Amino acid sequence: MSVAAAGVPAWVDLGTSDLPGAIRFYGELFGWSAQPPDDPDAEGYTLFSKDDKLxxxxxxxxxxxxxxxxxxxxxxxxxxxxxxxVESAGGTVLMPPFDVLDRGRAAVFTDPAGASFAVWQPLSMAGAELANVPGSLCWNELTTRDPEGAKEFYGTVFDWETRDTPFPPIMYTEWLVEQQPVAGMMPMVGDDWPADLPAHWMVYFAVNDCDATAEHAAALGGTVSVPPTDLPHGRFAVLNDPQGAFFSVIRIAGD
Known part of the structure; x- marks a missing residue:
């Protein structure tokens, strides 16, 4: 399924307090090349590419x-x-639809549980040009304390269907478009979730070696929030960049 299809995660971006530092960190960690904007209206917004693909x-x-x-x-x-x-389903519009140069239109929301996300209506830029290979996005996952409310909300907004799979002690949910999984949902159940941690969308980047990537991130000034851990679908870790933005990396089983 195309990453530019309606209802499918099309893009991810980082809002950071230190853009030059973030460019260095992710460039070293994932081998990304940074493309500074050539339009002053872009306000420094930088595109990352891998193998010449966004x-x-x-x-x-x-x-x-x-x-x-x-x-x-x-x-x-x-x-x-x-x-x-979003509004009719009980969410909040943080930033109403706006033009992103000639590339597309975006809007930023929160769902009823407070998890923020955005939409992308493509014009000249469809979205990510590379996915599901090392150094690129491979999964997006909602983490929430209200999975049933999330099913109703995202079903209304994106017409998503769901498939639940037991993953003791929780039930893991896949979001489906045309019966194909496009994202996931993890309920925040148990003592592993700090009470002050809000609902959020997690981004996962594919890597060749989860352990080596976690070590490299720490050496670059980041931190390891969840150490490399085996899951049925691969080995993953949760990392924070030097400015505090969290993200996950995973080596997908069989790769």
Whole structure:
């Protein structure tokens, strides 16, 4: 399924308090090349590429007190219509639809549990050009304390269906478009989730070696929040970059 399809995560970008530092960190960690903007209206927004294909973006945090974070953008045919659906389903419009130069239209929301996400209506830029290979996005996952409410909300906004799989002690959910998994959902159950940790969307980048990537991230000034751990689908770790933005890496089983 194309990453630019409606209802499918199409793009991720980083809002950071230190754009030059983030460019250095992710360039070293994933082998990304940075493409500085050639348009002053882009306000420094930088595109990352891998093997000459777009994989992600990064820009400076624009509002005071906003923590550095990765944002998931889900493809849409109409950002304005998506905003109306978000509001009707009980979500909040943080940034109403706006033009991103000639590349597309975006909007930023929170779901009823407070998890922030965005939509991308493509124009000249469809979204990521590389996915599911080392050094690129391979999965997006909602982590929430209200999985049943999330099913209703995202089903309304994106027409997502769900498939639940027992993963003791929780039930893991896959979001489906045309019966194909496009993202996941992890309920925040148990003592592993700090009470002050809000609902959020996690981004996963594929790597060749989870342990080596975690070590490399720490050597570059990042931190390892969840050490390399085996899952049925691969070995993963949760990392924080030097500015505090969290993300996950995974070596997919069989790769």
């Amino acid at each position: 994989v992600a973006g990064a820009g400076s945090v624009s509002t005071g007190g906003q923590p550095p974070t990765w944002t998931t953008y889900i493809g849409t045919l109409d950002a304005q219509a998506s905003a109306k659906l």
